[in-house]
Amino acid sequence: MKIRYTLLLVFCCGLLINCTEEKNTDFQISGDQVGRLSKQSLARDIELIFEKDSVVQDTVKLNFGNGASKIKIFERGGALLLTLTPNNDSIATIQNVMVNDERFVTDKGISKLSTFKEIRENYPIKKIISAINNVVVLLKDSDLYFTIDKKELPESLRYNANSTIEEVQIPDTAKVKYMMVGWD
Structure with a gap:
């Protein structure tokens, strides 16, 4: 009986160690990452990356086929999170990120x-x-x-x-x- 309780205790401790709280990286700035956006993210994928947020692009530029000059990411509820500037490459990535929300924090x-x-x-x-x-x-x-x-x-x-x-x-x-x- 004592062995059973010991095994149960060891098993429960193992579960507690493995069930650590997952860190939310939505507002973390690190080497090649700003929240969910990475250095390799393509400008055309911004709507997918920020699917839970509102993405606003310069429609005048888009209508002429030049791509957006600025892309603004708004949180649902209205807060401006990021302002993105894509580069002009044939496969555009994000060149500059302006952090507008104070919740974004470096390591x-x-x-x-x-x-x-x-x-x-x-x-x-x-x-x-x-x-x-x-x-x-x-x-x-x-x-x-x-x-x-x-x-x-x-x-x-x-x-x-x-x-x-x-x-x-x-x-x-x-x-x-x-x-x-x-x-x-």
Whole structure:
């Protein structure tokens, strides 16, 4: 009788170990993946990939046969999740992904709601590019990049588009304006 209870206990423990909760990856950003979208996803398959969501394409471009210039993915209920830009190849894939929803998070916990300090502490920065109204932060060994509004910078750096901006000049509290993934 004691052997039966021991075997039953071992069997139940084995079931509990094997029945771990499956991780939801719908909002996970990793190497070649943004939620259900992968680097190899074809633009023509977007409606299948996001079948539970609403896919909105530029119909003017579609009517002329050029393909959509932007594809917006809305969650059922109206929230804008992603804005996709396909490339112009004969078999189009997704070239750029703008992450519009703050639920999308990297494996290091970075989202659209993160600050520059959180980005700097979790990823090595490759380059900072100054534009007219924004600063683009490129990461080493990653397709992920961030745009920070120049309004977040000290006033002395805001008005010169040609100025070189260093990592130390961006305040830790600077908020992310855009979170993007660029696939070649």
